[in-house]
Amino acid sequence: MRALRLLEWKSDPQLVEVEDPVPGPGQVVVRIGGAGACHSDLHLMREFGPGVVPWEPPFTLGHENAGWVHALGSGVTDLEVGQPVAVYGPWGCGTCRRCRLGMENYCEDPLAAPVPGGGGGLGLDGGMAELMLVPAARLLVPLPDGLDPVKAAPLTDAGLTPYHAVRRSWPKLGPGSTAVVVGVGGLGHLAVQVVRATTAARVVAVDTREEARSLAAAEGADLTVAPEDAAAEIRAATGGRGADVVLDFVGSDATLALGAAVGRTLGDLTVVGIAGGTLGLSFFSVPYELSVQTTYWGTRPELEDVLDLAARGLLRAAVTTVTLDGAVEAYHRMQAGTAVGRQVVVPTD
Numbered sequence: 001m002r003a004l005r006l007l008e009w010k011s012d013p014q015l016v017e018v019e020d021p022v023p024g025p026g027q028v029v030v031r032i033g034g035a036g037a038c039h040s041d042l043h044l045m046r047e048f049g050p051g052v053v054p055w056e057p058p059f060t061l062g063h064e065n066a067g068w069v070h071a072l073g074s075g076v077t078d079l080e081v082g083q084p085v086a087v088y089g090p091w092g093c094g095t096c097r098r099c100r101l102g103m104e105n106y107c108e109d110p111l112a113a114p115v116p117g118g119g120g121g122l123g124l125d126g127g128m129a130e131l132m133l134v135p136a137a138r139l140l141v142p143l144p145d146g147l148d149p150v151k152a153a154p155l156t157d158a159g160l161t162p163y164h165a166v167r168r169s170w171p172k173l174g175p176g177s178t179a180v181v182v183g184v185g186g187l188g189h190l191a192v193q194v195v196r197a198t199t200a201a202r203v204v205a206v207d208t209r210e211e212a213r214s215l216a217a218a219e220g221a222d223l224t225v226a227p228e229d230a231a232a233e234i235r236a237a238t239g240g241r242g243a244d245v246v247l248d249f250v251g252s253d254a255t256l257a258l259g260a261a262v263g264r265t266l267g268d269l270t271v272v273g274i275a276g277g278t279l280g281l282s283f284f285s286v287p288y289e290l291s292v293q294t295t296y297w298g299t300r301p302e303l304e305d306v307l308d309l310a311a312r313g314l315l316r317a318a319v320t321t322v323t324l325d326g327a328v329e330a331y332h333r334m335q336a337g338t339a340v341g342r343q344v345v346v347p348t349d
């Protein structure tokens, strides 16, 4: 089969021929219906090098995956060939306390995982291929009725990551509150919808690109602003109080500074984007009791929540489909800032 593989650090991925995967005991091979192209893949192929993460190329890209069960290894009894499934992306050891709670994104024994701190498309072969080997049946979530793999694939990261980030701030997002989404890309446009679907907060979306601000407005943002106007407009829109929750899907020096400038006393500033910026922290540099935190991906039960929201029409990834042959170009568009919403690779006709 053909697979889009990162063969070495600091290079474009290559479309190459590889052997079809065969499931071992407890494993499942999924026929991929959709594999989302994520901005973090750009960091992976442009900036990462030896020693940044505890794994190395070569591997097949694609860590947002959904499709149909293609082949079952021995001992897998609760899935059927042909069944539509989403792949839960962070692969932990499966046996530590957090993994048993479905919190494999924060596995406590990563050296016992299939790959430490990674998963399919992150050190092991991912979904930008016709078939993908999933090392344990527990990592698959059956798709609810009405949700096809192309629509479901981006939800496994671009939907799950914002859902996890928003969910932990739910107590601060009651009536009269304001949530700010910084960066309306693949994750951010779904973050706007997650806030709308699961909280009473007013949503302000910030992005440099006019098309991204239009998308945010179409997804239900109450106010969209460019970064240069954001601090003043958000202060004005909140009666000078600031935002209860800021979700930063960029994570640059500039967006972190914006988050601190528009955050509110007792608020949350949650950093999701991996642009690598830093925020100077002192007693006087942020509002009193503003909690600054990072989050990484989400839990398996939360993925079930996200798929349920999508099946009910409350979450919908804005998707553009591309073929395997067009995948490298898709990453180039993402890097140039001309991709709006999520690009999803559909490997088979």
Ligand SMILES: [Zn+2]
Pocket (backbone or CB within 6 Å): 038, 039, 040, 041, 063, 157, 158
């Ligand atoms: Zn991602």
Ligand SMILES: [Zn+2]
Pocket (backbone or CB within 6 Å): 092, 093, 094, 095, 096, 097, 098, 099, 104, 106, 107, 108, 109, 110
């Ligand atoms: Zn674990």
